[in-house]
Structures are given as C-alpha cells and as structure tokens.
Amino acid sequence: MEPPIIEDCRVNEAVDPDSPIGKTARDWVLAVAGEDFPPERSRLLGAWLDADPLHRRAYEQAESVILMLGGLRASPIAGSIGRPAVRPIARWRIPAMAAGGLLAACLAIVVVTLPAPAYETRAGETRLIALSDGSQVTLAPASSLRAASRWRPRALSLERGEAFFVVAHQSGQPFTVQAGDATVRVIGTRFNVHHGAHRGVRVEVEQGAVQVLDGDQDRAVTLRAGQTAVADARGLTVGALARSDQAGEWRQGRLAYDDAPLAEVVADLNRYSQRPLTIDSAATGRLKVTAALDIAQADRFVAELPRVLPVRLAPDGRGGRVLVAVDPKRPPERHAP
Amino acid sequence: MFEAKTPKLRVVRPSGVGSDVAGSRGAELKDAGKGRWRDRPSYSATYAREWRDLCAFLRARFGPGPPDPEDVAQQAFFKLGELEGAERLESPRAFVFRVAINLMLDERRSQARASRTLDASAPLLALDSEETPDLERTLIAKQQMSLLEKVVQGLPERHRQYLLANRLEGQSFVAIAERFGVSQSLVRKTVEEALAVCQRALIHGTADYRGLSRERSRRS
Numbered sequence: 001m002e003p004p005i006i007e008d009c010r011v012n013e014a015v016d017p018d019s020p021i022g023k024t025a026r027d028w029v030l031a032v033a034g035e036d037f038p039p040e041r042s043r044l045l046g047a048w049l050d051a052d053p054l055h056r057r058a059y060e061q062a063e064s065v066i067l068m069l070g071g072l073r074a075s076p077i078a079g080s081i082g083r084p085a086v087r088p089i090a091r092w093r094i095p096a097m098a099a100g101g102l103l104a105a106c107l108a109i110v111v112v113t114l115p116a117p118a119y120e121t122r123a124g125e126t127r128l129i130a131l132s133d134g135s136q137v138t139l140a141p142a143s144s145l146r147a148a149s150r151w152r153p154r155a156l157s158l159e160r161g162e163a164f165f166v167v168a169h170q171s172g173q174p175f176t177v178q179a180g181d182a183t184v185r186v187i188g189t190r191f192n193v194h195h196g197a198h199r200g201v202r203v204e205v206e207q208g209a210v211q212v213l214d215g216d217q218d219r220a221v222t223l224r225a226g227q228t229a230v231a232d233a234r235g236l237t238v239g240a241l242a243r244s245d246q247a248g249e250w251r252q253g254r255l256a257y258d259d260a261p262l263a264e265v266v267a268d269l270n271r272y273s274q275r276p277l278t279i280d281s282a283a284t285g286r287l288k289v290t291a292a293l294d295i296a297q298a299d300r301f302v303a304e305l306p307r308v309l310p311v312r313l314a315p316d317g318r319g320g321r322v323l324v325a326v327d328p329k330r331p332p333e334r335h336a337p
Numbered sequence: 338m339f340e341a342k343t344p345k346l347r348v349v350r351p352s353g354v355g356s357d358v359a360g361s362r363g364a365e366l367k368d369a370g371k372g373r374w375r376d377r378p379s380y381s382a383t384y385a386r387e388w389r390d391l392c393a394f395l396r397a398r399f400g401p402g403p404p405d406p407e408d409v410a411q412q413a414f415f416k417l418g419e420l421e422g423a424e425r426l427e428s429p430r431a432f433v434f435r436v437a438i439n440l441m442l443d444e445r446r447s448q449a450r451a452s453r454t455l456d457a458s459a460p461l462l463a464l465d466s467e468e469t470p471d472l473e474r475t476l477i478a479k480q481q482m483s484l485l486e487k488v489v490q491g492l493p494e495r496h497r498q499y500l501l502a503n504r505l506e507g508q509s510f511v512a513i514a515e516r517f518g519v520s521q522s523l524v525r526k527t528v529e530e531a532l533a534v535c536q537r538a539l540i541h542g543t544a545d546y547r548g549l550s551r552e553r554s555r556r557s
Contacts, residue, residue: 017536026536030529032394032434034503034510039393046397059398063438065536068485069504070435 015058024048025058029066117153118146121161124272126251134168135175140250142271143195148178161271162194164248167208182231185211191223192248196264200232206247212236256292262309265289266323269298276320277302284311284325375418383429384414391433399441409444413437431507481539488538492531493549499524500531526550 015022028045031037049056121127121139129137129145132153139145143161147153154170158179167175167186175186179195182203189208195201203212205223212229213220214236221236223229228247230237239258241247249256250268257265263285266277272295279285287309293301305323306312316322388410395406402408413436417429427435489497502508502516510528514521530549538544 014540017533017540022536026529026532030525030532033431034508034513034525034528036509037390037394039389042390042393042397045394049397062532062536065485065532065539066504067435067438067442068481068539069489069500069532069535071482072486072489072501073505 013057015054015061017058017062019058021052021054021058022062025055025062028059029062032063033066118144120144123270123274131168133170133173133175136166138164138248138251140164140271158193158195160195162192162248162250162268164190164192164251166190180231181214183213185213190247196267200230202228202230204228204241204247206241250295253295254292255295257289259288259290261285262287262289262311262323265291269302273298276316276318278316278320278322280322280324284323287311373418373421379429380418383417383433387430387433388414391437394434395437395441398438399445404441404444409437409440412440427505427507428509428512430509435507484538484542484544485535488535488544489531491544491546492534493546496527496531496534496549499527503528 015025017023017026028048031041032045049059119127119129119137119139121141121143123142125141127139129139131137135154137145137156140162143163144159145161145163146157146159148155148157154173154175156175156177158177163177165175165177165186167189177184177186177193179193179201182201184191184193184203186208189210190206191208191210192204192206193201194203203210203223205225205227207225209222209224211220211222212231214231219236221229221238223238226241228239228241230239255265255268263279263282266279266285269277289309291301291308302313302321310326311323312326314322314324391410391413392406395409399406410433413433416436417432420432489500492500498517499513502513503510508516510521510524513524517524527550534544534546534549
C-alpha cells in the first residue's frame with residue numbers, strides 16, 4: 001500500500017478547510033471516521049459529492065489528512081504520540097483521578113441543584129420578565145412562576161396567579177407552561193394563563209396557537225387566537241374571548257368574569273389589594289358572578305357586591321373584610337329596618 | 338439494490354479450516370482468543386454488521402467502478418480475516434473502512450498511471466518516469482508525515498487523546514465519549530478541531546493552534 005499523501009497540497013489548489021464547503025467536507029469525513037454510516041447516509045454523501053467538483057476535492061483533501069493521521073501508527077515517533085491515549089492509566093494517577101472525579105461530582109451536584117429561576121410578585125405588584133430565550137412574561141400581582149430547571153428555560157410552571165406570555169419562536173424547542181394539572185404548549189405566540197385557586201386554569205390566546213393538555217395529558221385542545229379554555233375538574237372547556245385581540249386584559253387594569261365563582265373573583269381582587277377580602281364559607285364562594293371591573297375601582301366593586309349577591313360585608317377584626325352570606329329568603333341588609 | 342448484494346466469494350467467511358475455534362460455535366471467545374480474525378465469532382459479527390455500510394459507502398465515495406465496490410470490500414474483509422488476533426490495533430469496522438479506502442485510492446493511482454503511460458500525446462519522458470513520481474511522492478509524504486507528527490504532538494492533551502483514539506484505535510465517537518466520560522458532542526467537536534488544525538498545517542506548512550476550545554468537562 002502506498003503512503004497516502006495530499007494530492008493538492010499547493011495553496012492554489014487546496015480548498016480552504018475553513019470555507020463552508022471545507023467545513024462540510026470535514027463533517028462528512030468525520031462522520032465516516034467516527035459515526036454510524038448506514039447506506040442512507042452514504043446516499044446523501046454521494047449526492048453531495050456529485051453536486052459540485054469542489055465538494056469532491058474538499059472531501060478528498062480532508063480524507064487524505066484523516067488517512068495520514070492513521071499512518072502515524074507506523075511512524076517511529078508514533079509510540080510517543082500514541083502512548084498517552086493507548087497506555088493504561090498509571091497506578092499513582094488513579095487516586096488522583098478519583099479525587100478529581102469526586103470534586104467534579106460535587107461541583108456537578110452543586111451546579112445541578114442550583115435553584116431554577118423563580119419569579120414572584122407581591123399583592124399589587126406587576127413584573128415584566130425577560131427570559132433568556134427572548135420570550136417575555138408579564139407576571140400579574142401575587143403570582144409565582146418558575147422554570148422547570150436551570151437548563152430548560154422554556155419549560156415554566158405557573159404555581160399561582162396569572163401571567164401573560166409573548167413567546168419567542170425557536171424551532172424544535174416547544175415553550176410549555178404547567179399550571180396545576182394543565183399544560184400549555186406553545187410555538188411562538190401571545191397568550192395568557194390564569195391559575196386560580198378555585199376554578200382550575202384559564203388560558204386565553206391573543207395570537208398564534210397553543211395546545212392545552214389536561215392533567216393526564218390524554219385530552220388536548222388546540223386554541224387559536226381569540227379563543228379561551230378552562231381546565232378544571234370537569235375537564236377542558238373552550239370558549240371565545242370577549243374581545244379577540246385582548247388576552248390577559250388584566251394588563252390594562254381590567255378584570256372580567258362570565259359566570260365565575262365568587263371565590264375566584266375574590267382571589268383575583270386580593271392579588272391587587274393590600275386589604276384582604278375573605279369569604280365566610282365555601283358555599284358563599286360558589287355564588288356566581290358576571291362582571292367587568294376596573295382594578296383601580298376594586299374597592300367600589302367590592303362595596304357594590306351586596307347589591308347583586310346575597311352577601312354582606314363585615315370587618316374581619318384584623319383590618320380586612322369578610323363577605324358573609326345572608327339568607328336569600330330574608331331581605332338584604334340595606335332594606336332591613 | 339447493491340446493499341442487499343452478497344459477496345461473490347466466500348473466502349472471508351469463517352472457514353473452519355485449520356482452526357481450533359471454528360468448530361465450537363457457541364464459544365464466547367470474542368476478542369480474547371488467539372488465531373486469525375476470521376476464526377473468531379466477532380469476525381462474522383463485524384461482517385454481518387458492516388458489509389452493507391461499507392459497500393454503500395465505497396459506491397457513494399468512488400462510484401460504481403471499476404474497481405467494483407463489492408470486490409474491494411471483499412478484499413478488505415479478507416485482510417481483516419488474515420490478521421492474527423494480537424495484531425488487532427483498531428476496531429474491525431475502522432480497519433475495513435480504512436483498508437478499503439486505501440485500496441480504492443491505490444487502484445485509482447495505478448489506473449491514472451496506466452492511462453498516462455498509454456497516452457500517445459504524453460511527453461516521451463513520461464514513459465520511463467514510473468519511478469520518479471513515486472520517489473517524489475515518497476519524499477513529499479515523508480515531509481508531510483513529520484510535519485503532522487509535530488502538529489499532533491503540539492495539540493492540547495484532550496485533542497490529541499480523542500484524535501488518536503479515533504485514528505489509531507479506530508474508536509467511534511460514542512466509544513471515546515464513554516471511555517473518557519464526556520459527551521459525544523464534545524468528542525466530535527474536539528476531533529473536528531484537531532483535524533482542522535492538521536488540515537491547515539499541511540496547507541500552510543506550519544502549525545497554528547488557534548481556534549481550539551479550552552473547556553475540559555463540558556457536557557451537552
């Protein structure tokens with residue numbers, strides 16, 4: 001066998017190994033040298049080589065270098081070069097390496113257990129968050145959002161509250177938001193997720209499309225712009241947004257409810273107010289509310305509640321207020337003598 | 338299709354002639370035994386696994402021939418079979434690929450030489466110049482090899498280790514990753530960088546180690 005040499009080693013004939021063609025050629029040569037190379041891959045290689053004489057030349061040049069490197073085996077200096085890779089590890093190095101490995105393992109554990117990014121807002125506080133992938137989140141008051149892990153910035157969990165997402169598109173990298181039992185899966189869109197304590201999860205889509213999967217992930221709906229879905233104990237319910245271009249209206253300081261339980265409304269109000277509002281019983285919390293309100297006018301809205309619901313407002317003794325049910329058969333408080 | 342084609346000759350199959358191993362089919366001798374490669378179970382395993390891949394590759398890389406890709410693959414497997422166990426320096430897969438590529442290149446060179454000799458328009462000198470190109474070739478090859486040795490010696494340890502594990506031992510990137518406890522992508526990237534340094538060095542005639550990554554334990 002003749003020693004392999006570079007046929008076109010003169011500069012004017014060599015394809016620049018750092019040119020795009022040179023790099024692709026090197027990729028192919030490396031794939032043959034170190035990876036599985038089934039016939040399908042050979043067909044792709046053949047097509048690439050036939051596409052341009054320059055491709056073939058670049059490939060042959062890279063291949064000749066790879067073959068020459070194999071020729072180091074026969075070289076007199078090869079022993080000294082080849083040994084470090086081939087030689088079994090010297091005995092004294094094993095404890096040192098073990099110690100090094102232990103240190104590396106400790107470091108790895110520290111790195112792995114570093115807390116994933118988490119974002120919290122207090123009552124009344126709204127936060128705009130720029131995620132590392134270019135997506136943006138507007139986090140509503142009294143909400144909590146965290147990434148699944150440091151390494152997966154596009155897998156988020158909305159633990160409570162509400163958030164509006166503007167997702168940066170990344171092909172092959174889905175953006176997911178877990179809220180309670182529901183998962184929202186996105187590829188580039190604008191949408192809102194509301195994780196209420198009492199009424200499951202509500203998703204509103206302003207732009208693009210998202211897929212909502214319920215708890216066991218065997219049911220899924222795809223929401224388009226202007227649609228909304230509620231995932232709760234009864235499953236997934238799809239509806240339409242009141243204004244199709246307005247998901248996450250809370251960002252404009254508006255809250256709107258369509259036949260929502262009073263408990264959910266109260267939970268939302270509490271996210272905006274420093275003065276807690278509670279409900280005397282679960283039954284009162286189940287009263288249904290249809291309303292639209294301005295967050296700035298939340299106090300007035302609360303004061304008006306006894307006019308539309310069989311409840312009255314009472315101080316809770318700790319600076320807050322409590323909504324107490326009144327017997328619907330008895331006349332409301334304001335008519336009392 | 339050519340992938341499904343079986344070899345024309347059967348000489349490279351485990352023959353059982355003059356072998357102390359071939360008789361015992363179930364013997365788990367794998368790579369541990371002495372004797373020729375073709376007498377060992379791992380030989381037929383390599384054959385079964387790599388034959389199609391090698392033929393398809395040779396056809397894609399060198400065309401339909403002549404020489405016929407299957408013939409060359411056949412010769413490469415024959416050479417593997419002829420190796421004594423102790424001679425095994427690289428993975429059988431790497432061996433047959435390397436040998437087959439070299440056979441193809443040799444064949445091409447002698448074809449080119451023959452056509453040059455028969456070309457009536459070629460200068461008369463070319464007729465007796467058979468030796469000269471070879472001498473020149475050998476000289477250039479020697480120069481290139483010694484440059485390459487220097488370049489490889491000067492590589493950072495990680496680059497040299499992974500490159501030589503692949504080039505001298507024929508280990509796949511997956512196998513190297515397992516051996517050194519790093520990710521496959523790091524191995525691939527490291528060997529790629531090392532090869533690029535060698536390519537540049539052979540073109541410019543001098544080593545340049547710029548562009549080598551320094552991370553030592555990055556995982557993907």
